[in-house]
Amino acid sequence: MPKSGFNGVDFESNVNYDRLRKERLAKAKEGLKKSDLGALLCYDFDNIRYITGTYIGEWNRNKMNRHCLLIDGVEEPILFDPACPSKRQRIDWIKPENILPAVGSMRGAIPKEVGMIEKEAEEVVALLKKYGVENKPLGLDITDVPMVRALESHNVEVVDGQAVMVDVRIIKTEDEIELLKKSASMVDGVYYDLAKALRPGIMENELSAIAHKKLIGWGSEVVEFVNVISGQRGNPHSHTTSNRMIRPGEIVYFDIGNTYNGYKTCYYRTFTCGKPTPAQVRAYDKALKWINDSISVIKPGATSADVAACWPSATELGFKNEEEAFLLQFAHGIGIGLWEKPIISRLFSLDNPFELREGMVFAIETWCPAEDGTGSARIEQEIVVTKEGHEIITKFPVDEITSCGLPGCQFL
Template sequence: MTLGIMQSDVEQRIDFAKMRKYKVTRIQEQLAKQDMGAVVLFDPDNVRYASSTALGEWARDKYMRWCIVPREGDPYLFELGSAVKVKNILAPWLPQDHVRPSSPWNRGASGPGCFDNAVKATITNIKTALKQSGVSEMPIGVDMVDMYILEGLKGSGLNIVNGWDVMWDARIIKSPEELALIETAASIADGCYQYISERIRPGVRESDIVADIYGWLLSHGCDRVTGVNCVSGPRSNPHPHDYSDRMIRPGELVFIDIMGHYLGYGTCYYRTFATTKATQRQKDLYQKAYDWVQASIEAVRPGATTTDVANTWPTAKELGFSDELSAMGLCVGHGIGVSIHEKPIISRLFNDYPTVLEPGMHFALETFCGEGGDGARIEQQIIVTETGNKVITQWPCEELMVCAPR
């Protein structure tokens, strides 16, 4: 069920305190299971998940802020210095002494002496927090590094191990609150498709469509847009996975992917349209893509596996490729939460390594069918429920929609 996107004193909507506690508990359960003392997080999505804080997209790739989650107790947030006071005011769920100035090295852009000192300070800060949590002698997970912090960690005396599995395994099962945010994000994209379907017509460029979608999403409650794909006409087969400034022409297929985030939680949501008219071949290609995605949805239930789902799709050879690696990304599924691609990943390429589906998982299933200069793409977002599944992407896709018909 979706409710309003603002807080309300007359409806119980999202219990954020409950959600924050759930996420930290999930991480700490994985730390205990995988015998780690803490995990050090540099990935921005992991930092948001663990600390329930964020900074603007400008900071995403600069190693500007990071977080430590110990096996017990509250997370530590190392924040851009001038933002620490703001976090103390606006993020009271983190103890004030756990929000500390970071020492960013800006991927080395600050110069040799500066980044050398910054990396040394970062290592010292990490070790101090680990000692205060009583876990400095245990294995310490790290999710991602650049070459500068990697060199610093090598000589730190810490037992550094891969921390990504802790985070992926923590994030794979969503709480009811997370699922409510995800469904609200999908409802925003539903509305965006109504808006954009009225703007798809000859003479409009792919980039115009992308710009319109960005503006609509941000003005209707999204706080981040990972990206938007818009692919038209002969660019639609083979699938380029991006947009251009190409102008849409009459009689062409156009497919669009909306990757917007509401309060951190994302969508990945393809729909295909025809412009002015649809040929029989276009309708046939679309019907195949639709039938394939529907078959995969029907395979989703607790206890089924990712291999069961992937086996409903055509093989690489049936799609015209020599092997599954070459066909990767056409018929595929992927978890969605604060990141657009999370566990589980569903593909024939990984059929030898199945994941059992559990209630609380959320993922997208997407298919593609192309021939000549036409390609059709459909994607649905699915929640695994106690008894089966729930499709949360509601823009109609049973038939190929013709925009600006003539």
């Protein structure tokens, strides 16, 4: 069904957040039930949000105190949150008694002798006992080592819980796909502003600031990254922004990681400052062919090997091995996390094919250096695997390099 405007209205269908939360929780509960685990203990912010539908801000992501517990056979998750008094007032899909404080050790900043880790472990163990799953393995995604040791001291068998959640999240719901499209649409618009701003004398970090300002103004929760890579910094790929000033004749590529209502983008586009050189055009055309060829094979029943076979080998690109070139001809699932299943690379996908299924969403990215040493071309598209084949949800044009900043260019 075609959706209405960017934000919800009462007169047309849009993202249904109540349905989104219920369907994600149902999938997590189903994944837990299919496993041999008694419960899932999650510190990974993406898993917490997927299970509970709650968020507190990126400032708390790496503190390893906020967590949730999903117990097999129990209707609701139990949320441990530093802002629990606020959560009890502002959400109505988790019972107030299931929203508890979270302190932890703040990554070791709170002295060990205070005993906060032991208290945290005791709270979890008490809940496992209350619901009769204390003798089953406990799936844990990420945490500090002291928490693992504290749980083990109570004879809890701690095992990998991330594997369960990665598989749970691989197929996106209707509302997740719509949020991914909205997030991508924000970056579509930002690329227009960047094209207008790109000119001789502007710095990489200035361009990054333009993207941040626009996305935050449109309601982004966090701009996880804006990588601006210009000129010779593009070969080999620097994977980060600098304060380098852009000069005429240079090729520039961007990667933008936006987050809208939890859902990410990973979205490269390539530009030139001035008209592109013949070598830049050749590099771009190669990168475009590789990405288009790999997209053309995407449909339910195809495999990750079919996609990876469309890409050049690492040695063809001038690298020693596929490990060195790992992120250059690459695909990764995207959703509430930046990197989800499926991951596709010539490093392992040709020999370990993974079947593509309807509802998967992933980003495909290719890279090719220009022969004249002026940089590299980089392209990325986000793809939904549909019943009939696939849908591209990143819409800024890719058929040719976008030229900017000097007379005769597309943008001036």
